[in-house]
Amino acid sequence: MADDDRLNRDDGLVLALARGLSIRQAAEEAGFGKRTAHRRLDDPEFRRRISAVRGELMELAGGRLSDAATKAVDVLRELLDSDADTIRLTAARTILQQTVALRTAAELEHRITRLEQNEGQHGNDSIEVSAA
Numbered sequence: 001m002a003d004d005d006r007l008n009r010d011d012g013l014v015l016a017l018a019r020g021l022s023i024r025q026a027a028e029e030a031g032f033g034k035r036t037a038h039r040r041l042d043d044p045e046f047r048r049r050i051s052a053v054r055g056e057l058m059e060l061a062g063g064r065l066s067d068a069a070t071k072a073v074d075v076l077r078e079l080l081d082s083d084a085d086t087i088r089l090t091a092a093r094t095i096l097q098q099t100v101a102l103r104t105a106a107e108l109e110h111r112i113t114r115l116e117q118n119e120g121q122h123g124n125d126s127i128e129v130s131a132a
Contacts, residue, residue: 013037014046018053 009030016026027037040046079091 010040010046013040014049014053017041017050018057 009032012030013026013032016029017023021029023037023041024034027034030037032040073095076091076095079087080095082088082091
């Protein structure tokens with residue numbers, strides 16, 4: 001039972017640290033002393049758990065940002081029909097700028113994927129350069 005309690009508190013400490021709380025704040029929230037929290041952080045596996053949870057939190061945040069981006073585009077599209085010229089111009093300019101940025105990012109991602117695939121097909125052949 002004591003081990004279960006410690007694992008639950010460890011999970012709380014991991015989550016609190018992954019959320020970006022200070023060691024003192026995370027320890028307090030999870031029911032640990034600050035020194036105990038520091039000792040737990042000396043464990044590489046514990047730090048890996050924090051990193052994994054932080055990655056999961058970032059994925060969740062990314063999904064929420066994607067949803068918000070869709071709503072933001074809807075707002076920009078509505079603003080294109082505004083009676084105020086400056087609002088229409090700002091909305092149009094923003095849409096065009098973001099379209100170019102998104103296209104550039106997509107093209108770069110595609111090029112990187114192709115390079116990685118080519119690397120995988122050709123192995124790690126290295127080119128030797130001789131100094132003459």
